[in-house]
Amino acid sequence: MSTATYTVTGMTCGHCVSSVTEEVEQIAGVTGVEVDLPSGRVTVTSDAPLDDAQVKDAVEEAGYQLKA
Helix, strand or coil: CEEEEEEEEECHCCCCCCCHHHHHHHCCCCCEEEECCCCEEEEECCCCCCCCCHHHHHHHHHCCCECC
């Protein structure tokens, strides 16, 4: 199992959290997504290490940005 933490900018409400969670959960191998709204921290657990580009694409599909 692998865990990675990302920071997402632009989330302001529960709907934002849901959107990001739904998109990231669609990445193959993802087993869990936890989003902390105040900090923007997104913790992703998966069967194997994820390609950061896939996570970036999923977050952008939800309408937000990964903090560099």
